[in-house]
Amino acid sequence: MSNGQTNSTPSAGNPVASIPSAGNPVASIPSAPLGPLPPLDSVPIDSILMVSFGGPEGPEDVMPFLENVLRGRNVPRERMLEVAEHYNHFGGISPINQQCRELIAAVRSELDRRGIKLPIYWGNRNWHPMLTNTLETMKQDGRKRAIAFFTSMFSCYSGCRQYRENIAAAMIQAGTDAPMVEKARMGFNHPKFIEAQADCLRSALAKLDPHLRAATPVLFSAHSIPKSMADYSRYELQLREAARLVCETVGHGNWELVYQSRSGPPQQPWLEPDVCDRIEELHTQANIQSVIVQPIGFVSDHMEVLYDLDEEAAAKSKELGIQFVRAPSVGLHPAFVSMAVDLIEERLTAGTPRASLGNLGPSHDICPVDCCLYPQPARPTSPGRPS
Secondary structure (H helix, E strand, O other), X not given: OEEEOOXXXXXXXXXXXXXXXXXXXXXXXXXOOOOOOOOOOOOOOOEEEEEEOOOOEOHHHHHHHHHHHHOOOOOOHHHHHHHHHHHHOOOOEOOHHHHHXXXXXXXXXXXXXXXXXXXXXXXXXXXXXXXXXXXXXXXXXXXXXXXXXXXXXXXXXXXXXXXHHHHHHHHHHHOOXXXXXXXXXXXXXXXXXXXXXXXXXXXXXXXXXXXXXXOXXXXXXXXXXXXXXXXXXXXHHHHHHHXXXXXXXXXXXXXXXXXXXXXXOOOOOEOOXXXXXXXXXXXXXXXXXXXXXXXXXXXXXXXXXXXXXHHHHHHHHHHOOOEEEEOOOOOOOHHHHHHHHHHHHOOOOOOOOEEEOOOOOOOOOOOOOOOOOOOOOOOOOOXXXXX
8 A cells, every 4th residue: 555645736726727629729617626725724624515416306307407417418309318218217216316315424424433523515516405505505604614525436527627617616606705615535546445346346256156256257337438538537547447456456357447328429439348338249259158347437326327237238148148247336335435534534634644555646635727627619517427
């Protein structure tokens, strides 16, 4: 395990970044934190902000929610209606909000165990509770400085920078006396995240006959994103490093990285291979008898996991006569909950070491101005959803 300090200083949190792109030479969009952060001894962190994607909690929420998600995107209405049916298949309810409530409760318990009495607030990008409302509540409660934990462990525009833009917009809307908000670092290579993922893989391997285990490929799955987004982030690199560390921990060498849930126009390159396509290729090329799919890019079993893996990937495997095992997401695994609190606690006292495994070191605390850009002629409001 390696330990390191923050990889950038508060001045690197300058919220305005120039984003060059064809048809949009320079676009400047504020992102949190807004301006340099004061020393902790002058303005201590007094609250925690849980930040997530949000999801519908009834049939009447589905279309308004998807309109929020897809606003400004070049996604055909037919595709939106198709995705709506995924939600309606489960009664119009995404499990993500309830999973956030449960994670908040688990984090609260761990904070209390450690004697950390900071209140937890919760805000989403696309559905209630919305970040704009949450920041206004924090302002009314007199909060001055918050540390945000994102339900995304990997760096890219939609999994990091866009959330920081959402927070900045909410801070600006809240106006004078809105709390400063900074984010916890990405936890993709934190020892406890790897521990939780390794346990998930072990539980999946245990469902296979012993003689099948070594030959069974593990497909680590993450939300696909546009190639133009991936090119400006460390998303693929971090995913591969996390998958490598998990399999190294478990002692399973047969693994690959795959993607799922793409939603852009067919002419736009997105990360590949698709999980179902790769299962079919492995059937053709290697005549595999079994496959494990582990949703390493998702921290809980929300809609993309339940539909795209448990329904579509499972059906494809059954069609091909392949035993399909879906590893659980980290969810409320004690090591994952403990890691979340570690990432918060390390920011409460200057100079606290940053734990990490592998070759990439701990991710930065304050994102550089050019971190996770998404240059394109017309950037959508919500271009994907690793969360």
